[in-house]
Amino acid sequence: MSAWLDGALRRLNAPQALFFGFDLCANEAVANIVEHAFPDGGAHEIVLRLRSTGGALCLEIEDDGIAFNPLDQPPHRAPASLEDARIGGLGIELIRHYMHACDYARRDGRNLLTLMALSERPRT
Amino acid sequence: MEISEELLKDDVRRILLSGRMDIEGVGGIETRFAGMTAAPRMAIIVDMSAVPFMSSIGIRALMMNAKAVGRRGGRFVILNPDPNVRSVLKSSSIDLLIPICDDLDEAIARVAP
Numbered sequence: 001m002s003a004w005l006d007g008a009l010r011r012l013n014a015p016q017a018l019f020f021g022f023d024l025c026a027n028e029a030v031a032n033i034v035e036h037a038f039p040d041g042g043a044h045e046i047v048l049r050l051r052s053t054g055g056a057l058c059l060e061i062e063d064d065g066i067a068f069n070p071l072d073q074p075p076h077r078a079p080a081s082l083e084d085a086r087i088g089g090l091g092i093e094l095i096r097h098y099m100h101a102c103d104y105a106r107r108d109g110r111n112l113l114t115l116m117a118l119s120e121r122p123r124t
Numbered sequence: 125m126e127i128s129e130e131l132l133k134d135d136v137r138r139i140l141l142s143g144r145m146d147i148e149g150v151g152g153i154e155t156r157f158a159g160m161t162a163a164p165r166m167a168i169i170v171d172m173s174a175v176p177f178m179s180s181i182g183i184r185a186l187m188m189n190a191k192a193v194g195r196r197g198g199r200f201v202i203l204n205p206d207p208n209v210r211s212v213l214k215s216s217s218i219d220l221l222i223p224i225c226d227d228l229d230e231a232i233a234r235v236a237p
Contacts, residue, residue: 002144002177020177020208027146027179078217082194085187090180090216097215 001026001048005059008050014057018117021098022050022059025115028091029061029070037065037111055120056100061113068111069104070095125149125175129160134236136167138203138228142174145182145209154185161189166198167235169228173204178212190222199235201225 002023009019030046038044049060076089095102101116125143132138139160143149161168170186172178190200201223205213213219225231 002146020211023177024179024212031147031179031181076216079221082187082191082221085191085218085221090183094180094212094215 001030005048005050009057012050012052012057014052015119018057018119021117022057022115025095025098026059026061028095029113029115032070032073032091033061033063033065033068033111033113036070037063037068039066052119055118056116057119059115061115063111064109065111067106069106070113071102071104125153127153127156127160132169132232134167134232135165136169136232136236137165138169138171138231140171140174143176145175145178145185147179147181150181150185157185157189158192161193161200163196165193166196167237168193168198168200169203169225169231169235170200171203172206172209175209176206178205178209180216183212183216183218186222187218201231201234203228203231 005023005026006019009022026048033046045064047062051058051060070092073089073092076093079085095115099115100118103114105112125141125145128140130138130140137160139157186202193200203225204227205224210224213224223234225234
């Protein structure tokens with residue numbers, strides 16, 4: 001997946017500053033989907049598309065699992081100590097940090113997560 | 125991913141990680157990582173200079189091992205992470221829980237008894 005994403009970003013002439021963020025967010029989103037959207041197991045489909053639209057890059061992640069909006073997960077809370085620290089919600093926290101906008105939709109029995117980063121003013 | 129360890133003076137151990145710290149990468153090293161931070165080891169430096177990528181699964185691995193060392197009263201630090209990886213550590217506030225050191229001497233000073 002990361003190799004495909006790297007190639008797709010290059011073909012769209014994406015700023016180098018966005019590569020790591022997209023790689024990370026794709027990994028986090030897909031891991032979330034695999035963990036939550038397929039409770040029955042079996043063979044499933046996750047489709048990724050990268051589009052360039054007027055100054056922004058949009059990564060669409062579509063799956064055929066149960067209705068699951070990763071953006072609805074409880075926010076990660078910064079722990080007071082290492083012993084209190086939990087990992088829950090960290091993936092979404094990272095997606096929100098690295099992307100400029102996120103959107104979820106449920107259409108025709110499929111989940112569609114869209115992650116967007118501005119390509120003309122790279123996020124640092 | 126690859127993992128190896130180096131014994132330094134005063135029983136300080138430097139664990140060297142290399143490769144992508146994603147689901148697949150962590151899966152390949154997590155058992156050995158746990159072994160390298162197990163009792164009675166009390167002074168652990170995790171050298172991340174050769175890790176170009178880390179997702180939350182990597183953070184989980186670092187935290188689990190750091191917790192295990194901390195419960196025994198030991199010390200656990202991260203050494204010289206890649207700038208992108210350092211950004212992930214800061215974004216998730218992990219840098220407030222596990223010290224990040226920029227050079228080996230600083231790391232040794234932080235963990236040595």
